[in-house]
Amino acid sequence: MSKIFVKNPIIDIDGDEMARVLWSKIKTELISPFIDINLISYDLSLKNRDRFDDKITIEAANAIKKNKVGVKCATITPDYKRVKEFNLKRKYPSPNGTIRNILNGTIFREPIIIDKIPKIVNHWNQPVVIARHAFGDIYRSKEVFTKKNGKLKLVYEEQNKVKEEIEIHHFNSDGIGLAYFNNFDSIRDFAYSCFNFSMKRNFSLFLSTKNTILQKYDESFKEIFDELYLKEFKEKFEQKNIFYQHRLIDDMVACLMKWSGGFVWACKNYDGDVMSDLVAQGFGSLGLMTSVLQSPDGKTLKTEAAHGTVTSHFRQHQNGKETSTNPVASIFAWSRALKHRGTLDSNNDLIRFSDNLESYCLGVLNQGYMTKDLALMCGPSQKWVTTNEFFNIIVSKIKN
Ligand code: NAP
Ligand code: MG
16 A cells, blocks of 8 residues: 655644653554655653743744644643642643644634444534634633722723723622723634634534623624624535524523534633533543634644543553553544645545544444443443554554
């Protein structure tokens, strides 16, 4: 079997612990034997980030920006315990945050659906893709404690001149207050990312807000999405038989439970934070959740598994024990990155390889070969295989 030649590179970002073990197996067993590609590799393991004062994270993000396709292994975001464990020079920020800021992208979290594996919400038989606007709102808010008889005001200045001063509340007892903001540029980029992603995945798009209450703040999100849809995307959506709609957040939550999936849900920052965990749990396993960071124009993509470095399994691995860690989300990170490379380069063989890799995984799982996390969801009679056995089964499928 001759290897598929790929003209342009992919940025390969290595990470930590058990996820790193999976990463190496995917590359050596599922990618390198079949694909002739220049992988530009960045080692973002915590030790290496510390060695390079985290500059390597910025370099990796810029390399993705330049080459348009990146695939990332899970990495440790250090807390104080990890600073001690790894004897770090300082407590580094999340690499995902750094990369997201440089690519200015939106994160889309999408579950992999497998018929044989029961879901907590059983009628979700197509993916619900959550897009979170990861900028502003409560995450950039300022809060105050207030006292009885105090007045809370919102003051807006332009070039040091007060333009608006609004009394928010005159307190009769001690209390609390807060203010937050967003930018139209950021909301517009978010909208572009969502429209482009929905087109690519062929899913209708819903934006949820509470614009009945926040008639300036949330209404602005709605207006920006509406305007962009009418101007640039409506016709293209209609050609694909998909559509865009704004819905109130409460209505959207009810629809989520009623519908069977198959849509992209554009969420404001806090809603996306909460809903991505709710939806992930409803579909069942972290080992089946993928995550894609996409630039507004849809051209730059960074893919990864949504789970972390699976420390508990790594401890077992370090002790020389076999683990049963689910590599499917990491394999899908690779297949989606390869597919994006294939689409940009018009490389049909690569696109076919990527589609096949995904269907082999689904096929193997539906035949009942699965890791422990999934077997537990199927019930006590379901057998499970080790990480190594799972890889061997996939490799034999590719080769046959
Ligand atoms: P985690 O690595 O996702 O693992 C949480 C638990 O979920 C595991 O202990 C395991 O449960 C189960 N699990 C997750 N992925 C699995 C898989 N592929 N196969 C089987 N079971 C799986 O989250 P965490 O323990 O909170 O975080 C560990 C480290 O990962 C932290 O240092 C954190 O900073 C980092 N992290 C990185 C990213 C990222 O890079 N994107 C995201 C999240 C967390 P059992 O132990 O019950 O088997
Ligand atoms: Mg959260």
